Amino acid sequence: MIKPRHFLTLLDRTPAELQNLINTAIRLKDERNNGIKHRELDGKTLAMIFEKSSTRTRISFETGMYELGGHPMFLSSRDIQLGRGETIKDTARVLSRYVHGIMIRTFGHERVVELAEYSTVPVINALTDSFHPCQIMADMMTMQEKFGKIKGLKVAYIGDGNNMAQSWINAAAQMGFHIAIASPKGYWVDYDVVSRAEKYAEKNGGKITLTHHVEEAAENAHVVYTDVWASMGQEEESQKRIKDFQGYQVTREVMNLALKGAVFMHCLPAHRGEEVSEEVLESENSVIFDEAENRLHVQKAILIDCIGGI
Numbered sequence: 001m002i003k004p005r006h007f008l009t010l011l012d013r014t015p016a017e018l019q020n021l022i023n024t025a026i027r028l029k030d031e032r033n034n035g036i037k038h039r040e041l042d043g044k045t046l047a048m049i050f051e052k053s054s055t056r057t058r059i060s061f062e063t064g065m066y067e068l069g070g071h072p073m074f075l076s077s078r079d080i081q082l083g084r085g086e087t088i089k090d091t092a093r094v095l096s097r098y099v100h101g102i103m104i105r106t107f108g109h110e111r112v113v114e115l116a117e118y119s120t121v122p123v124i125n126a127l128t129d130s131f132h133p134c135q136i137m138a139d140m141m142t143m144q145e146k147f148g149k150i151k152g153l154k155v156a157y158i159g160d161g162n163n164m165a166q167s168w169i170n171a172a173a174q175m176g177f178h179i180a181i182a183s184p185k186g187y188w189v190d191y192d193v194v195s196r197a198e199k200y201a202e203k204n205g206g207k208i209t210l211t212h213h214v215e216e217a218a219e220n221a222h223v224v225y226t227d228v229w230a231s232m233g234q235e236e237e238s239q240k241r242i243k244d245f246q247g248y249q250v251t252r253e254v255m256n257l258a259l260k261g262a263v264f265m266h267c268l269p270a271h272r273g274e275e276v277s278e279e280v281l282e283s284e285n286s287v288i289f290d291e292a293e294n295r296l297h298v299q300k301a302i303l304i305d306c307i308g309g310i
């Protein structure tokens with residue numbers, strides 16, 4: 001059997017393929033703005049499994065499938081047997097008999113990997129504890145729109161070494177830009193993710209810097225990025241994390257260390273007054289809603305790429 005065209009991390013495609021997805025997304029955005037309709041996924045159904053909450057991911061995937069002529073099926077793990085202990089491998093094989101693609105948001109990354117292993121239709125990662133590749137695709141598309149390129153830019157990521165930070169590492173390694181991550185002690189990204197990405201970075205001209213110093217990361221950056229200090233599933237650690245992350249808020253002063261014309265990005269949802277000040281979030285340099293919009297366009301490109309041909 002031919003392996004389905006899964007999209008689990010940014011390492012699942014070549015740099016040229018990732019660039020192609022971004023170019024397609026920009027074209028789809030332009031065509032949507034000009035009222036051009038699409039039917040690439042006519043007759044195709046996407047199962048969308050959510051084991052965590054979502055606003056952007058759910059709505060952009062549902063709208064994207066609909067706009068491509070396909071059918072999105074929202075499946076909360078609270079309502080399907082997966083939430084009552086049915087195994088991932090059985091769920092994968094059952095859903096594969098009905099639908100043309102499966103999108104999943106879950107906890108451990110190994111759940112997505114197992115789903116993909118047993119599924120005979122493409123699986124798309126819509127966030128795990130380790131990676132959020134669809135978000136970073138939208139962010140890179142936003143970089144391309146703002147700066148006309150992705151290669152050679154510097155992205156400063158200030159905060160938790162979480163799923164967003166780890167996907168940024170893969171993105172920089174693949175697309176040839178510099179990711180500089182400033183995190184407090186005890187909150188660094190996984191060493192395994194870095195060492196794997198380093199091999200790609202060497203080949204593609206990417207650079208990965210890890211530091212405890214916000215200034216070192218932010219200096220001369222084109223993009224300053226942050227994310228929540230407590231991700232989904234870490235709610236009980238919130239108070240401890242607020243203490244541990246003091247000094248890691250993106251403020252006007254931090255933005256001033258970046259290049260003139262630098263943009264502020266955040267995957268959202270944001271916690272004003274924690275990882276970012278209200279002033280920066282609402283500033284002219286903030287492109288947070290462009291990023292959110294671009295989820296729709298880039299995921300349409302990913303959907304066509306994964307399930308358009310089956």
Ligand code: CP
Binds near residue numbers: 053
């Ligand atoms: N950025 C993002 O994935 O948002 P949601 O959690 O609302 O889907």
Ligand code: NVA
Binds near residue numbers: 268
């Ligand atoms: N790091 C955040 C991202 C949300 C889109 C989380 O996992 O909750």
